[in-house]
Amino acid sequence: MTALFRIVEPSNGVILIDGLDVSTLDLPTLRSRLRIIPQEPIMFTDTVRINIDVESKFPDQDIWSALELVGLKTYVSELPEKLDAFVAERGENFSVTDERVNTIADFDRIMVLDAGELVEFDTPSNLLGKDGGLFKALVDATGPANAALVAEIAQNRK
Incomplete structure (x- = not known):
């Protein structure tokens, strides 16, 4: 990398x-x-706001838009402190796997690395159609409802 x-x-x-x-x-x-989307999320022990906008350059409206794009707007809006909610060490109080998968399903192409080796590189739609593929397995692991949503996002990307 x-x-x-x-x-x-x-x-x-x-x-x-x-x-x-x-x-x-x-x-x-x-x-x-x-873009790099790590398997483990990198989150600072700070607020939601700082994790999204570490340099405090963007207005709240932009931060809420970013949260909406990754499927976390509803979750964060239900927190008592909202954007100022505390993020625990390594983001342990947030589960974002489904949201990351949904976000990358809208990319042009995806590279899948395994042990530092490139093992898959294609459009999300093609990778989802590859039986036995790592990307497909990752998507399937998010559950049937989310996997169907990811497939729909990828299909609409074409």
Whole structure:
């Protein structure tokens, strides 16, 4: 991942995305078009607001919009402190697996890594149609209702 994001430059070889050598892209362009969604959420021991907007740059309306996009708006709005609700260490008081899966189902393409190796790379719709695939297994593990929702999101993405 560090080479993909050019945090370190590869000592040999090249990294190609759609035939384009990533070393030819300026860093802001490259990094603005890539996203990492870890298996374990990275959350700070602070408020919901700070976890979403660590630099306090955005108004509440934008934060609520972001929460809505990941399916957490209702959950957070029901907390007594709402955006100022405390997030426990490692986000243990939040369960966001379903929301992360739903969010990435709307991406153009998904890379699935296993033990640091690229094992799947395709559109969400194609990955969901791959029996025995890791992405499909992850989606199926969120439960039948959510898996159907993810399939619908991916299908509408086409």
